[in-house]
Amino acid sequence: MLPAEDLQCLKALALRGGCKGPLFVSTQSIGTMLGISQQTASRRLKGLETQGLITRTLTADGQHVTLTKHGEDKLRREYLEYARIFSEGGKTYSLHGSVVSGIGEGKYYMSLPEYKQQFKTILGFEPYPGTLNIRLVPASIPVRKKIDALDWTRVKGFSADGRTFGDARCIPCRIGSISCGIVVPGRTHYPEDIIEVIAPVALRRKLGVEDSDSISVEVGP
Amino acid sequence: MLPAEDLQCLKALALRGGCKGPLFVSTQSIGTMLGISQQTASRRLKGLETQGLITRTLTADGQHVTLTKHGEDKLRREYLEYARIFSEGGKTYSLHGSVVSGIGEGKYYMSLPEYKQQFKTILGFEPYPGTLNIRLVPASIPVRKKIDALDWTRVKGFSADGRTFGDARCIPCRIGSISCGIVVPGRTHYPEDIIEVIAPVALRRKLGVEDSDSISVEVGP
DNA sequence: ATTACTAGTAGACGAGTAA
DNA sequence: TTTACTCGTCTACTAGTAA
Numbered sequence: 001m002l003p004a005e006d007l008q009c010l011k012a013l014a015l016r017g018g019c020k021g022p023l024f025v026s027t028q029s030i031g032t033m034l035g036i037s038q039q040t041a042s043r044r045l046k047g048l049e050t051q052g053l054i055t056r057t058l059t060a061d062g063q064h065v066t067l068t069k070h071g072e073d074k075l076r077r078e079y080l081e082y083a084r085i086f087s088e089g090g091k092t093y094s095l096h097g098s099v100v101s102g103i104g105e106g107k108y109y110m111s112l113p114e115y116k117q118q119f120k121t122i123l124g125f126e127p128y129p130g131t132l133n134i135r136l137v138p139a140s141i142p143v144r145k146k147i148d149a150l151d152w153t154r155v156k157g158f159s160a161d162g163r164t165f166g167d168a169r170c171i172p173c174r175i176g177s178i179s180c181g182i183v184v185p186g187r188t189h190y191p192e193d194i195i196e197v198i199a200p201v202a203l204r205r206k207l208g209v210e211d212s213d214s215i216s217v218e219v220g221p
Numbered sequence: 222m223l224p225a226e227d228l229q230c231l232k233a234l235a236l237r238g239g240c241k242g243p244l245f246v247s248t249q250s251i252g253t254m255l256g257i258s259q260q261t262a263s264r265r266l267k268g269l270e271t272q273g274l275i276t277r278t279l280t281a282d283g284q285h286v287t288l289t290k291h292g293e294d295k296l297r298r299e300y301l302e303y304a305r306i307f308s309e310g311g312k313t314y315s316l317h318g319s320v321v322s323g324i325g326e327g328k329y330y331m332s333l334p335e336y337k338q339q340f341k342t343i344l345g346f347e348p349y350p351g352t353l354n355i356r357l358v359p360a361s362i363p364v365r366k367k368i369d370a371l372d373w374t375r376v377k378g379f380s381a382d383g384r385t386f387g388d389a390r391c392i393p394c395r396i397g398s399i400s401c402g403i404v405v406p407g408r409t410h411y412p413e414d415i416i417e418v419i420a421p422v423a424l425r426r427k428l429g430v431e432d433s434d435s436i437s438v439e440v441g442p
Numbered sequence: 443a444t445t446a447c448t449a450g451t452a453g454a455c456g457a458g459t460a461a
Numbered sequence: 462t463t464t465a466c467t468c469g470t471c472t473a474c475t476a477g478t479a480a
Binding site for chain 3 (some may be wrong): 005026027039042045058059060061062063
Binding site (some may be wrong): 001003004007008011012015019020021022033055057064065066067068069072075076078081082083084085087091092093094095096112137138139140141142143146147149217221 | 235240256277299300302303304305306307308312313314315360361362366370425
């Protein structure tokens with residue numbers, strides 16, 4: 001396999017136009033570009049030439065470097081791998097954790113018609129009055145943070161009975177084949193390792209889970 | 222800047238799904254994947270964690286690795302650079318060389334109406350009877366080879382006066398702002414450092430060049 | 443100015459091994 | 462099984478310098 005430093009150097013050359021025509025560089029400029037010494041840059045270029053990834057013609061004040069077809073192919077393969085990371089795969093995120101008990105607040109909020117109606121619009125189902133609280137495993141916390149950057153829908157707050165109910169946000173998700181939603185209260189400082197899931201059915205019963213059972217939630221298209 | 226080996230490791234993790242959820246790996250498996258030892262793989266992962274590019278949770282029989290937002294951003298930046306290399310830039314190739322004299326064959330062939338008509342169809346102009354021969358600088362030869370892979374149009378051979386005239390191929394190009402074409406005879410073994418350019422005008426006169434003057438040709442959309 | 447050699451050295455590597 | 466420590470080796474780096 002092509003060593004990582006060689007790939008880095010090859011990419012830098014391509015980025016400066018080394019695929020499209022002879023690129024005038026010096027080992028000094030390459031060195032500065034990659035944060036290595038002039039001598040190391042010299043060795044790097046010689047190595048790339050030996051591997052048939054570039055061709056060089058030395059002049060008195062530098063050298064003309066061009067990527068060969070082989071060199072360009074190596075980069076294209078790399079490019080396709082990055083494309084696989086970001087484009088393909090459908091961007092479905094998985095959260096893993098275990099069922100925990102909330103303090104029953106979720107149940108109360110989900111019974112309020114003002115919230116209920118909004119969730120129906122956002123998620124396409126009328127939520128069962130109750131939430132399933134899940135404590136994420138530590139490894140899922142960074143994933144949860146990335147999910148934060150996705151398209152959440154705002155749930156508007158309201159006033160009723162002389163009380164103020166705050167904003168929240170919601171995103172669709174799935175547990176197994178059940179369409180659910182993750183709900184996060186608006187302003188309150190919410191623990192980052194807990195998520196609250198709502199669904200059209202009583203999840204605990206439907207899934208046959210109880211506290212400390214492990215569970216997975218899928219988010220994304 | 223992120224060391225090349227760290228980037229390589231981060232990419233490998235992302236490729237296995239480390240962006241989308243906790244990825245179960247062992248330092249051994251990472252080592253095998255990257256062609257390094259278990260110990261080095263361990264160091265690599267610890268390093269990535271220290272830099273805030275991944276989070277890890279160790280278990281008895283391996284570890285769960287997840288890319289952080291920061292780590293994913295690093296890769297996305299890299300991806301965009303590759304995209305710049307391959308998508309952007311219009312894929313205009315530059316060939317550099319110096320004017321040389323041919324043996325007058327080009328002039329003869331370009332005067333034959335059967336060829337003339339085909340070039341008019343392909344290039345959109347009636348070629349001046351004569352070709353400009355260019356000897357490429359060594360650095361341009363790999364570029365020429367890449368151009369070989371582009372869309373050439375076949376020029377059909379024919380028989381006339383009891384002689385057979387062979388196939389050729391042709392691709393549009395530009396010298397300065399003049400629309401030209403590169404012509405390569407079909408079967409004959411043609412020197413790889415020489416190209417023949419045809420144009421609607423007498424190029425030597427129009428450009429004011431003579432033998433050994435240097436010249437650039439642009440190929441591509 | 444360049445490239446790239448030699449020399450000396452710092453740091454990365456893998457083997458062995460503990461936890 | 463794992464992870465990751467120590468340790469000895471050797472690679473790969475930079476400085477100096479020739480061409």
